[in-house]
Amino acid sequence: MDPESFLEISNQVTKLKMYPYFDIAHSVLCALAVREDLGPGGHAFSRKHPLSCWLSTMLVVFAGGMVANGLLGEPMLAPLKNNQQILIATLAWYIVFYTPGDIGYKISKFLPVKLVFSAMKEVYRCKKVYDGVSHAAKLYPAAYFIMIIIGTLKGNGAGFTKLFERLIRGVWTPTAMEFMQPSFPTKACIVASIIFVLDLKTDLISAPHALVYFGIVIFFVYFKLSSLLLGIHDPFIPFENLFSAVFFGGLWDSISKVFGQRSIKEGEKVDTKKKD
Numbered sequence: 001m002d003p004e005s006f007l008e009i010s011n012q013v014t015k016l017k018m019y020p021y022f023d024i025a026h027s028v029l030c031a032l033a034v035r036e037d038l039g040p041g042g043h044a045f046s047r048k049h050p051l052s053c054w055l056s057t058m059l060v061v062f063a064g065g066m067v068a069n070g071l072l073g074e075p076m077l078a079p080l081k082n083n084q085q086i087l088i089a090t091l092a093w094y095i096v097f098y099t100p101g102d103i104g105y106k107i108s109k110f111l112p113v114k115l116v117f118s119a120m121k122e123v124y125r126c127k128k129v130y131d132g133v134s135h136a137a138k139l140y141p142a143a144y145f146i147m148i149i150i151g152t153l154k155g156n157g158a159g160f161t162k163l164f165e166r167l168i169r170g171v172w173t174p175t176a177m178e179f180m181q182p183s184f185p186t187k188a189c190i191v192a193s194i195i196f197v198l199d200l201k202t203d204l205i206s207a208p209h210a211l212v213y214f215g216i217v218i219f220f221v222y223f224k225l226s227s228l229l230l231g232i233h234d235p236f237i238p239f240e241n242l243f244s245a246v247f248f249g250g251l252w253d254s255i256s257k258v259f260g261q262r263s264i265k266e267g268e269k270v271d272t273k274k275k276d
Contacts, residue, residue, distance in 0.1 A: 010214035018124055023085055025120035027092035030060040030158065032108050035096055038169070045169070046097040054093055056168045061089040063165075064128055064157030068150050072139060115228060122220035129155035129189050130213065133196040144197050151193030156185040184234040188223065192216045 016022070034057045035042045046053045058080075059066075065079030080086060095104035107113055132154030136147040153160060159178040166173055178186055199205045199212045226232040245251045 007208065007210060010208070010210035013123075013217055014210050014213045016123065016127075018127055019084070020088060022120050022124040022127075023088050024092065025117040026124045027061050027089040028096065028108055029114075029117055029121050030089070031057050031093045031096040032105070033158070034060055034093075034165075035105060037166070042097075043102070049169070052169050053097060054090070056165045057093040058086070058089060059161055059165045059168065060158045061092075063161040064132070064154040067157045067160055068132055068135075068153045071153070072136070072150065111228075115225060118224050118228060119221050122224045123217055125155050125185070125189070126192065126213070126217045126220050129192045129216075130196055133193055133200065137197075137200055144201065147197050147201075148190065148193040151196060152186060152189040155189035155192065156183070159183050159186050184223070184227070184236065187234070187236050188220060192220070 034053070035046075038045050062079040062085075066076045069078055070076045096108055097105070099105070108117070129151045133147045133151035136143070136150040140146045156178075158165070159182075162176050162178065163173065166176065195205070195212060195216060199209060205212060223232065223235065241250075245254075
């Protein structure tokens with residue numbers, strides 16, 4: 001492809017309007033995530049506890065903005081001021097949980113539909129990460145760490161509110177902490193936030209901003225579709241295992257264990273010789 005044409009496409013991607021189509025895709029997949037997290041009892045739960053079901057879905061949909069605002073000292077409920085977005089999220093929740101014959105849930109689960117919605121949601125995620133980094137950069141121009149945190153939370157806030165979201169539904173899972181076992185979206189948002197910070201605040205990245213943004217969109221979309229089609233859920237795991245082995249004691253623990261087992265065996269041999 002001609003570089004100028006590619007740059008033009010990149011510029012068009014950065015200018016995409018999220019409302020209403022990308023908001024719809026995001027809301028439907030959030031409602032679908034709540035439904036699947038409920039498990040086999042999701043249908044019965046939605047009939048018995050509609051308010052709890054709706055509140056948990058709204059929390060998932062607007063989690064990124066609410067958590068980020070809370071950390072920045074801004075009103076946590078500010079993301080809920082947009083009545084149109086609340087209406088879209090509510091319609092998505094109703095379609096996934098309450099359409100006759102469960103047709104809305106079945107269509108949302110239909111693979112071609114889910115692929116399209118997932119790709120749109122990843123474009124939406126990239127936009128949220130960039131908005132979070134940019135907003136934090138205005139408030140704290142020299143605080144790169146804060147920019148990365150806010151960008152990550154904006155991109156995958158639902159992962160960090162899962163404990164509270166489940167608690168709204170009467171389920172207490174204290175081990176469901178994103179800090180203990182970060183999911184791939186969280187790791188991807190951290191990487192994207194770092195790249196955006198380097199792009200906005202340093203001269204280390206010489207490429208045009210539109211190309212950087214488009215590259216991150218491709219990164220998000222590619223690995224999301226790979227997880228749906230090929231089962232590649234977390235490509236960071238091999239690098240994490242290597243890093244942990246080298247820098248977080250894994251290698252030395254293994255070496256110590258080997259030498260410890262040898263010393264035990266040698267001690268056992270000495271004891272048997274003494275007995276003989």
